[in-house]
Amino acid sequence: xxxxxxxxxxxxxxxxxxxxxxxxxxxxxxxxxxxxxxxxxxxxxxxxxxxxxxxxxxxxxxxxxxxxxxxxxxxxxxxxxxxxxxxxxxxxxxxxxxxxxxxxxxxxxxxxxxxxxxxxxxxxxxxxxxxxxxxxxxxxxxxxxxxxxxxxxxxxxxxxxxxxxxxxxxxxxxxxxxxxxxxxxxxxxxxxxxxxxxxxxxxxxxxxxxxxxxxxxxxxxxxxxxxxxxxxxxxxxxxxxxxxxxxxxxxxxxxxxxxxxxxxxxxxxxxxxxxxxxxxxxxxxxxxxxxxxxxxxxxxxxxxxxxxxxxxxxxxxxxxxxxxxxxxxxxxxxxxxxxxxxxxxxxxxxxxxxxxxxxxxxxxxxxxxxxxxxxxxxxxxxxxxxxxxxxxxxxxxxxxxxxxxxxxxxxxxxxxxxxxxxxxxxxxxxxxxxxxxxxxxxxxxxxxxxxxxxxxxxxxxxxxxxxxxxxxxxxxxxxxxxxxxxxxxxxxxxxxxxxxxxxxxxxxxxxxxxxxxxxxxxxxxxxxxxxxxxxxxxxxxxxxxxxxxxxxxxxxxxxxxxxxxxxxxxxxxxxxxxxxxxxxxxxxxxxxxxxxxxxxxxxxxxxxxxxxxxxxxxxxxxxxxxxxxxxxxxxxxxxxxxxxxxxxxxxxxxxxxxxxxxxxxxxxxxxxxxxxxxxxxxxxxxxxxxxxxxxxxxxxxxxxxxxxxxxxxxxxxxxxxxxxxxxxxxxxxxxxxxxxxxxxxxxxxxxxxxxxxxxxxxxxxxxxxxxxxxxxxxxxxxxxxxxxxxxxxxxxxxxxxxxxxxxxxxxxxxxxxxxxxxxxxxxxxxxxxxxxxxxxxxxxxxxxxxxxxxxxxxxxxxxxxxxxxxxxxxxxxxxxxxxxxxxxxxxxxxxxxxxxxxxxxxxxxxxxxxxxxxxxxxxx
DNA sequence: GCAAGGTC
Numbered sequence: 001x002x003x004x005x006x007x008x009x010x011x012x013x014x015x016x017x018x019x020x021x022x023x024x025x026x027x028x029x030x031x032x033x034x035x036x037x038x039x040x041x042x043x044x045x046x047x048x049x050x051x052x053x054x055x056x057x058x059x060x061x062x063x064x065x066x067x068x069x070x071x072x073x074x075x076x077x078x079x080x081x082x083x084x085x086x087x088x089x090x091x092x093x094x095x096x097x098x099x100x101x102x103x104x105x106x107x108x109x110x111x112x113x114x115x116x117x118x119x120x121x122x123x124x125x126x127x128x129x130x131x132x133x134x135x136x137x138x139x140x141x142x143x144x145x146x147x148x149x150x151x152x153x154x155x156x157x158x159x160x161x162x163x164x165x166x167x168x169x170x171x172x173x174x175x176x177x178x179x180x181x182x183x184x185x186x187x188x189x190x191x192x193x194x195x196x197x198x199x200x201x202x203x204x205x206x207x208x209x210x211x212x213x214x215x216x217x218x219x220x221x222x223x224x225x226x227x228x229x230x231x232x233x234x235x236x237x238x239x240x241x242x243x244x245x246x247x248x249x250x251x252x253x254x255x256x257x258x259x260x261x262x263x264x265x266x267x268x269x270x271x272x273x274x275x276x277x278x279x280x281x282x283x284x285x286x287x288x289x290x291x292x293x294x295x296x297x298x299x300x301x302x303x304x305x306x307x308x309x310x311x312x313x314x315x316x317x318x319x320x321x322x323x324x325x326x327x328x329x330x331x332x333x334x335x336x337x338x339x340x341x342x343x344x345x346x347x348x349x350x351x352x353x354x355x356x357x358x359x360x361x362x363x364x365x366x367x368x369x370x371x372x373x374x375x376x377x378x379x380x381x382x383x384x385x386x387x388x389x390x391x392x393x394x395x396x397x398x399x400x401x402x403x404x405x406x407x408x409x410x411x412x413x414x415x416x417x418x419x420x421x422x423x424x425x426x427x428x429x430x431x432x433x434x435x436x437x438x439x440x441x442x443x444x445x446x447x448x449x450x451x452x453x454x455x456x457x458x459x460x461x462x463x464x465x466x467x468x469x470x471x472x473x474x475x476x477x478x479x480x481x482x483x484x485x486x487x488x489x490x491x492x493x494x495x496x497x498x499x500x501x502x503x504x505x506x507x508x509x510x511x512x513x514x515x516x517x518x519x520x521x522x523x524x525x526x527x528x529x530x531x532x533x534x535x536x537x538x539x540x541x542x543x544x545x546x547x548x549x550x551x552x553x554x555x556x557x558x559x560x561x562x563x564x565x566x567x568x569x570x571x572x573x574x575x576x577x578x579x580x581x582x583x584x585x586x587x588x589x590x591x592x593x594x595x596x597x598x599x600x601x602x603x604x605x606x607x608x609x610x611x612x613x614x615x616x617x618x619x620x621x622x623x624x625x626x627x628x629x630x631x632x633x634x635x636x637x638x639x640x641x642x643x644x645x646x647x648x649x650x651x652x653x654x655x656x657x658x659x660x661x662x663x664x665x666x667x668x669x670x671x672x673x674x675x676x677x678x679x680x681x682x683x684x685x686x687x688x689x690x691x692x693x694x695x696x697x698x699x700x701x702x703x704x705x706x707x708x709x710x711x712x713x714x715x716x717x718x719x720x721x722x723x724x725x726x727x728x729x730x731x732x733x734x735x736x737x738x739x740x741x742x743x744x745x746x747x748x749x750x751x752x753x754x755x756x757x758x759x760x761x762x763x764x765x766x767x768x769x770x771x772x773x774x775x776x777x778x779x780x781x782x783x784x785x786x787x788x789x790x791x792x793x794x795x796x797x798x799x800x801x802x803x804x805x806x807x808x809x810x811x812x813x814x815x816x817x818x819x820x821x822x823x824x825x826x827x828x829x830x831x832x833x834x835x836x837x838x839x840x841x842x843x844x845x846x847x848x849x850x851x852x853x854x855x856x857x858x859x860x861x862x863x864x865x866x867x868x869x870x871x872x873x874x875x876x877x878x879x880x881x882x883x884x885x886x887x888x889x890x891x892x893x894x895x896x897x898x899x900x901x902x903x904x905x906x907x908x909x910x911x912x913x914x915x916x917x918x919x920x921x922x923x924x
Numbered sequence: 925g926c927a928a929g930g931t932c
Contacts, residue, residue: 015931041932065930072926079925087926099932126930182928189927197925220927334932342931521929 004055006048010114011060011150012107012134014121016042017333017340018155019062022120023047025160026058037061037106044110051164059110063103066126067133068094070182072190079194085605087191088598092183096137104137111138116146119170120163122394123151125580128174135170154349154396176586177579183590184572185221188597192219192563195601196552199608204619206548217552218532221569222517224553226525227534228564229510231545231553233502240498246274246491248281250442250449253487256476261287261442261449261486267494277447278491284445285489289482291441297454298434299470301427301461303388304397306346307519308512310420312505315541317467318416322504322523328417329398337402338421342520343395347387352396354385354429360403361422370426370464381460385428399425423464430461433470440478444486451475501542514566515573547618555611559604637683637720638696650683650699660720674720675730677707684717691721701727709733 013019023032023045033046045060076082076090096104111117117138121127131149139145148167152159197217200206206215245267252259268274302309310329311322320328329341348354361371373379400422406415439452453475462470502510507526511517517525529535534549545553553564562568575593578584604611637650637660650660658674658681674681680702688696698717705714708730718727 039932063930064932067930070927084926122930130930178929185927185929187927191926193926214925216925218926222928330932518929520931524928 006055006057007115008113009049009051009056009058009116009118010107010110010138010145011058011118011120012138013060013062014127014130015064016062018120018122019043019045019060021155022160023058023060025155025157026060026164037102038109039064039102039106042103042106044106049164051167056116059114060120061106061110063107063130063134064100066130067096067100067103067137069097070094070186072186079198084191084194084198085598085601087194088187088594088601092186094133107134107137108141111142111145114138114142114145116148118148118150118164118167120150120152122392124392124394125174125178125576127394128171129178131170132172132175154351154393156349156351158351171580173582174580177576180579180586180590180593181572181576184593184597187594189218189220191601192604193217195219195605196611199611200615203612203622204615205622206619215533217548218528219563220525220528221572222521222525223528223532223534224564225514225516225566225569226507226511227529227545227549228553228566229507230502230529230535230543231550231564233499234545234550237498237501240496242495242497243269244271244493244495245269246271246493248274248278248447248449249488249490249492250281250287250444250486251488252287252476252484254476254484257474258487259440259451259475259478261440261451264441264448264450274491278489280445281447281489285486287442287444287449287484287486289440289478289480290443290448291439292478292480293439293441295437295439296434296457297437298432299462299468300386300432301383301430301465302424302468303346304348304385304399304428305421305424306343306388306390306397307341308344308508308522309346310341310398310417311523312508313420313424313467314417315504315508317420318413319539319541320413320416321527321537321541322508323527324413325417326523328411328413332414332418332421335407337400337404337407337418339397339399339401340395341398343398344390344392344519345395345397346390348385348397348399357399357401357425358429361400361426363403364405364422367423367426367464374426374430381431382429383431420467423466427461427465430464431458433460433462434458435470435472438475440475444489501538501544504537504541504543507543514570516566516569551614551618552611554617555614556604558610558614559607561600561604563600563604637699638691639693641693650681674701675703675708675727675733677703677730679704686717688719688721688723690723691719694721696721703730 011019011022013022020043026049027045027047031047035044035046037044041064042062045058047058049056049058070092071077072087073091073093076087082090117135119131119134121131121134135147139147147170149170150160150163151166151168152163193216196219197215200217201215246269247265247267248263250261250263252261265277268277305313307326311325314320314325315322326341329338332338333341355375358371358374362368362375364371374381398421400418404418406418410418434457436455436457437452438455439450441448441450443449453473454471455474456470456472459470462468504526508522511522511525516522529543529549530537533546534552535543535545537543556563572593575584575589579586579589650658658678660674678701680700682700684698684700686698687694688698696719698719701716701718703712703714703716708714712726712730716726718724720727
């Protein structure tokens with residue numbers, strides 16, 4: 001019933017592929033004509049159609065994303081043209097950039113003869129904004145255009161026909177929100193980038209970091225929080241303090257095999273408590289099976305694939321960078337093998353022909369057979385996919401759109417990515433894997449232990465999704481009430497480990513969670529970190545901040561700003577939402593947002609010293625930059641014992657605290673932090689007569705009297721070579737001015753020592769691997785040191801009488817502390833070296849020395865963990881040892897890790913050298 | 925020489 005004269009309707013889509021789909025669907029592929037436009041990518045489709053009875057000559061074309069850009073007016077473009085703060089107000093304008101002019105000309109040309117303009121842009125905020133850009137271009141040449149918006153949620157027939165028959169008005173609020181976002185991003189980005197680049201680039205020697213390339217120290221509201229995630233994790237790792245924990249393990253060997261039971265209490269951080277439980281178990285060690293549970297468990301296939309999941313999985317399975325993944329995906333999409341790769345959607349529309357997609361894959365040599373099984377109702381392998389709850393209303397999940405057995409010209413990554421998309425799709429429409437899990441619970445002396453085994457009953461989707469596995473494990477059969485004697489019962493220890501560096505997949509998750517970037521841009525932000533030399537990525541796709549990246553974040557953090565955290569973006573997003581919902585006006589949000597950012601900018605400029613100081617931690621001042629020469633170079637104290645290459649010089653950090661650091665920094669990070677109570681320090685020409693290798697120049701210290709105990713002299717000629725007890729004691733008492741010991745941010749724990757023990761050198765013994773607080777050369781006296789030197793071992797095993805060997809403990813509580821241990825595998829004899837002289841188990845050695853740290857309790861050191869309030873009641877090892885009381889410890893048991901347990905005896909034979917579980921007389 | 929967002 002198309003009546004009257006035909007009108008010409010210009011339809012504009014966001015991308016060529018959508019223009020083609022819309023034209024194909026509406027024309028039903030009949031009478032569809034295609035011609036070239038001015039732009040080679042954006043074809044023009046023509047056909048006849050009736051909208052609500054009105055006969056129309058339909059012209060369908062496209063743009064390629066945004067048609068316009070936002071930029072400062074010419075006079076502000078040059079970096080030195082204005083004070084960067086002016087960029088918060090400088091006039092900006094929207095214009096069509098050079099590379100989009102062809103598209104603009106096509107739109108103008110087609111608009112002139114059209115009566116209607118129908119906007120088929122993606123149905124999100126950006127799409128709405130692009131719609132208004134198109135409107136601006138088209139109405140500029142034809143004021144009479146009737147503007148309409150088509151709302152569609154998927155490129156499928158019903159939606160597209162519905163959309164064109166129910167045209168609406170474009171939503172200005174949505175477009176306004178994007179306008180505001182663009183302007184804020186531009187003003188903040190340009191002002192801060194110019195500010196920090198001009199401030200820092202030439203003031204420091206950062207060329208080594210940047211390949212001598214002319215670099216820009218950019219700031220952006222997405223790239224900086226992304227960097228923030230990387231730095232925060234890095235700090236978390238650096239500040240991690242390993243904590244020892246204890247657990248009881250039980251194993252049982254039977255004819256059916258071996259079972260390993262783990263303690264249901266898990267890991268205990270209280271050593272004494274763990275020992276009490278352990279002894280209970282050992283003394284009453286018969287195990288009773290109290291529960292045998294069999295349960296069917298399912299392992300579900302993944303949700304349909306969206307962009308972030310594609311990037312994460314390609315990174316995990318193939319170590320492909322997100323940026324490269326998107327490039328390859330784009331190729332596959334352009335060639336028609338996969339659907340549109342930039343989508344948030346992870347659920348299929350009910351109207352998608354899922355079976356049709358599977359049918360296409362039946363002929364594949366490798367996974368074709370699986371596709372055939374899926375389609376066979378007898379196999380009962382099919383399952384309608386469950387969605388992950390995301391839908392951008394514009395694109396379906398990523399799925400194969402055309403069969404391929406591999407194309408000539410595909411790289412290995414093209415093959416891999418296509419395979420991932422196909423296998424993922426086939427997995428989505430498959431039944432979950434089914435397993436039978438058997439859990440056995442046993443009771444030993446009232447303590448519960450459990451073990452479990454899994455049998456895979458049906459692999460289902462795992463047959464095609466080779467990227468995931470679900471291991472099976474078997475355990476012997478147990479019945480409730482059964483009793484047995486454990487084969488081993490051990491008290492084992494472990495230490496907590498820091499989290500790993502962020503992987504690319506982790507980083508994408510952080511960004512997704514905090515709303516940094518969009519599915520189409522996240523990989524760009526990650527790449528930017530690498531391009532700007534803010535971070536590096538290792539072979540395992542894990543990110544480490546560079547000195548430059550860390551310094552920038554540190555600088556802003558020291559100012560007290562969260563500019564490197566996702567908060568700023570979250571606030572902006574919240575404001576944008578208000579604009580898109582019409583509860584706030586664009587101008588209002590722009591004004592308040594920019595005002596706040598401008599205040600922040602001015603404040604940052606006032607505090608620019610913080611940025612400079614943070615940079616100083618990592619970089620040398622460049623020549624003639626006017627930096628404090630004394631601070632940058634310092635006075636030579638000795639040759640660095642770590643790199644053996646550069647001098648160690650006396651320096652002050654920006655907080656005024658003294659340190660002796662290696663000039664080889666940042667390649668060598670050797671540093672000796674000095675007491676925080678130093679008012680002045682000067683390197684003298686006097687050399688230490690004791691410390692080697694020399695020369696080590698003595699330092700004249702002047703301490704702030706009120707900050708040191710009364711029995712110490714405020715003036716002290718000291719040595720950092722390792723011989724100076726007073727200096728060591730004051731360091732322990734007063735703490736150091738180490739930045740890392742004072743920082744401890746970005747983690748849930750408070751101030752903790754962040755020095756990397758692998759990189760710092762002990763002030764006393766000059767050895768790498770521990771700090772002065774844990775220095776073994778200081779914690780045992782000169783007598784024991786002499787003993788070590790002579791190789792003398794005067795302690796004999798109380799059990800077998802063999803001479804003991806001297807070992808050094810490497811546990812958190814007693815790192816560096818020496819102990820004697822029987823060499824025999826059979827004996828568990830153990831005694832701390834510093835208990836030997838008290839008659840605590842040794843037989844011949846006279847103790848000549850008490851632990852010299854006794855006068856300076858380590859918990860006065862603010863950098864230590866005493867103030868962290870972990871609340872687990874763990875004292876440091878040496879304190880705990882004191883608490884135990886001197887002179888009462890007899891031969892002690894050792895655990896698997898060489899830790900003493902108690903002075904108890906084997907309940908079977910009474911021998912103090914072992915527990916009943918390993919008693920040779922057991923069962924005799 | 926600056927941002928982030930579309931897309932080719």
